[in-house]
Amino acid sequence: MQRPPWAVPDGGFEDACTRCGDCLKACPPAILVASAGGYPAVDFSRGECSFCGDCASACKPRALRRDDVAAAPWRLKAAIGDACLARRGVECRVCGEVCGVAAIRFRPSLGGVAQPLFDAAGCTGCGGCLAPCPAGAIAMKDEVEMSV
Ligand code: SF4
Ligand code: SF4
Ligand code: SF4
Structure with a gap:
């Protein structure tokens, strides 16, 4: 919580x-x-x-x-999990499109779909990318706990 x-x-x-x-x-x-x-x-x-x-x-x-x-x-940052469609080979850039500070960008992948690149320093922890993700792949996590 x-x-x-x-x-x-x-x-x-x-x-x-x-x-x-x-x-x-x-x-x-x-x-x-x-x-x-x-x-x-x-x-x-x-x-x-x-x-x-x-x-x-x-x-x-x-x-x-x-x-x-x-x-x-707070110390929250977005975390993209394994359910991410792009990581599973399905075209999706929703999180990158909704992030107002461009903390998630997409890098073209030769022969595959573009992959999300997360900029932890740029993420404000607003949570705006969580609800729009069609796969429910994004969670908000404590950045300190994530680094240990
Ligand atoms: S306003 Fe303050 S005291 Fe009241 S519920 Fe919210 S956090 Fe608790
Ligand atoms: S939590 Fe906010 S700032 Fe961070 S990646 Fe998601 S939309 Fe962007
Ligand atoms: S949007 Fe809501 S939770 Fe966020 S700072 Fe404003 S009142 Fe607080």
Whole structure:
């Protein structure tokens, strides 16, 4: 389960969050939902995070803290899995077409279909490529956990 952006780390979020639901109401794309237990979570199947910060602004108990507007919202990055159609030899470039920062590009492959090239440094972790993928091949993963 992915906490909302700027959630205080470790156990601090659960300690601070009152489950009031104000962040859910504040989120313009309505990607925040109440998870089991009532804590807010991000559901990328509903859309992408614009990083507007409205959820953090609405959080009176400060379970979401954006004191520094330049603070990273989270450590998420997109991860393209084995179900990717292009990797299975079927033409598809949907993720590359929807990524607003061109963090997924397609490299022509001689005698085959173009293959996705992922730029982790360029990925903002917005989640916008997850829902449009026709194969459900994209997941949002913690970049630190991915590197170990
Ligand atoms: S930053 Fe904005 S779009 Fe992202 S979860 Fe918060 S309110 Fe929603
Ligand atoms: S606004 Fe803050 S306290 Fe209320 S549910 Fe959201 S994260 Fe929890
Ligand atoms: S998560 Fe957002 S920035 Fe990253 S590859 Fe997907 S659409 Fe692009």
